[in-house]
Amino acid sequence: MESDAAVVRRVLNGEVEAFATLVERYFDHYVRFAIHLVGNREDAEEVVQDTFLRAYRALGRYEERERFGAWLLRILVNRARTVSAIGRRREKMFPDQVDDTLPEAAEAHPEERAALREEMARALDQLGRDQREAFLLHYVEGLSYEEMAAVTGSGISALKMRVKRSCERLREILQGVNRV
Amino acid sequence: MSDRKPAPDPLATLITELRAPVSVDSASKRRLMELVRKAPPPTSAGGTPRLTPSRSRALAAIRRMRGGTTRSASASTLATAAGIALVLAVGAQDRGGPGMSPSRRAVVIGDSVASVASAIRDTLRIVQFMLTAPAASHVALAGDFNGWDTRALPMTRESRDGRWAVTLALAPGRHNYAYVVDDTQWVRDPLGTPAEPNELTPPRSVLIINR
Numbered sequence A: 001m002e003s004d005a006a007v008v009r010r011v012l013n014g015e016v017e018a019f020a021t022l023v024e025r026y027f028d029h030y031v032r033f034a035i036h037l038v039g040n041r042e043d044a045e046e047v048v049q050d051t052f053l054r055a056y057r058a059l060g061r062y063e064e065r066e067r068f069g070a071w072l073l074r075i076l077v078n079r080a081r082t083v084s085a086i087g088r089r090r091e092k093m094f095p096d097q098v099d100d101t102l103p104e105a106a107e108a109h110p111e112e113r114a115a116l117r118e119e120m121a122r123a124l125d126q127l128g129r130d131q132r133e134a135f136l137l138h139y140v141e142g143l144s145y146e147e148m149a150a151v152t153g154s155g156i157s158a159l160k161m162r163v164k165r166s167c168e169r170l171r172e173i174l175q176g177v178n179r180v
Numbered sequence B: 001m002s003d004r005k006p007a008p009d010p011l012a013t014l015i016t017e018l019r020a021p022v023s024v025d026s027a028s029k030r031r032l033m034e035l036v037r038k039a040p041p042p043t044s045a046g047g048t049p050r051l052t053p054s055r056s057r058a059l060a061a062i063r064r065m066r067g068g069t070t071r072s073a074s075a076s077t078l079a080t081a082a083g084i085a086l087v088l089a090v091g092a093q094d095r096g097g098p099g100m101s102p103s104r105r106a107v108v109i110g111d112s113v114a115s116v117a118s119a120i121r122d123t124l125r126i127v128q129f130m131l132t133a134p135a136a137s138h139v140a141l142a143g144d145f146n147g148w149d150t151r152a153l154p155m156t157r158e159s160r161d162g163r164w165a166v167t168l169a170l171a172p173g174r175h176n177y178a179y180v181v182d183d184t185q186w187v188r189d190p191l192g193t194p195a196e197p198n199e200l201t202p203p204r205s206v207l208i209i210n211r
Helices: A004-012 A016-038 A043-055 A068-085 A104-106 A110-125 A128-141 A143-150 A156-179 B010-019 B025-039 B054-067 B071-082
Strands: B105-111 B126-133 B139-143 B163-170 B175-180 B186-187 B205-209
Touching: A004 A016, A016 A043, A016 A068, A016 A128, A016 B025, A043 A068, A043 B025, A068 A128, A068 B071, A110 A156, A110 B010, A110 B071, A128 A143, A128 A156, A128 B010, A128 B175, B126 B175, B126 B205, B139 B163, B163 B175, B186 B205
Parallel strands: none
Antiparallel strands: B105 B126, B126 B163, B139 B175, B175 B186, B175 B205
């Protein structure tokens, strides 16, 4: 597979259509991340679209020593912060996230599954922005702390603390839910 | 013997749920590509600037100063030059920062040594960059003068109160720079002039050296 850096070079050499390769590689994945970050699908898609447009315009600043996905994620996180800062709503955390991609066990109890998702959405929503961001980057996107530092601009020790506390908080909330 | 399975870890379940793929309408991607086609083509303007001939000469001179001799000898030369004059102090606006004391600054402290100055047309200035970061285990200086290399200019811890410093020769002009704490945290110089915010780059400051 052609590397992201090679695709970027083609775009910079005037092959605009090559950018579609990067869109194809990252768009869906980052919509998922943005949904969890901003809390609703409409804003998430807007954020991701805006992220790609900004990335395209700034492609000349991309340096190949950095993973393209991480560079893109840095723009995305900043856009998501802006959206969150203007106080848009957090709605469905698991919209259209689809039962046909979930394990078979879910099919037997769709109502329970929906209820579980709602509880999880509420739990994630109870985290502060920084903790939610750190938790998602580490456990869902699988970023190392070094990559997270580059994406968020925060120090590694602060990020480790945010992840630790987010886990503690989520466990506390989710176990509380299960006991009811 | 019970065949009841242990309850799944709710956190692990949450992470699994969050990792589940999301389906996106391909029309969204088509719309995006339409916007991309209409957008002006990307350029490298505003990114890491290409070296101008004069800056290239300045960098070459810096490399000569740093290479071919021991670090201490080079520092000694600079220290002599540093005593000449305080030419320019960068602004004293404190913008604060997480876990850092505000006593960070970059100061031009003198003219370059004659051997360097004679090597190039532009006169170099000796600049000392300082950062107080008591908790840091490693601090480096990065800027457009070294291609934003986070390892090329390590700073030396100079005091028990955690002051880090590095001295180098720079050509007159505008220089963007930042401190890199523990290899990962980019710190703008709060006592310096903040560079124009750009979400694509880490926080930076601007140092302007007059001729």
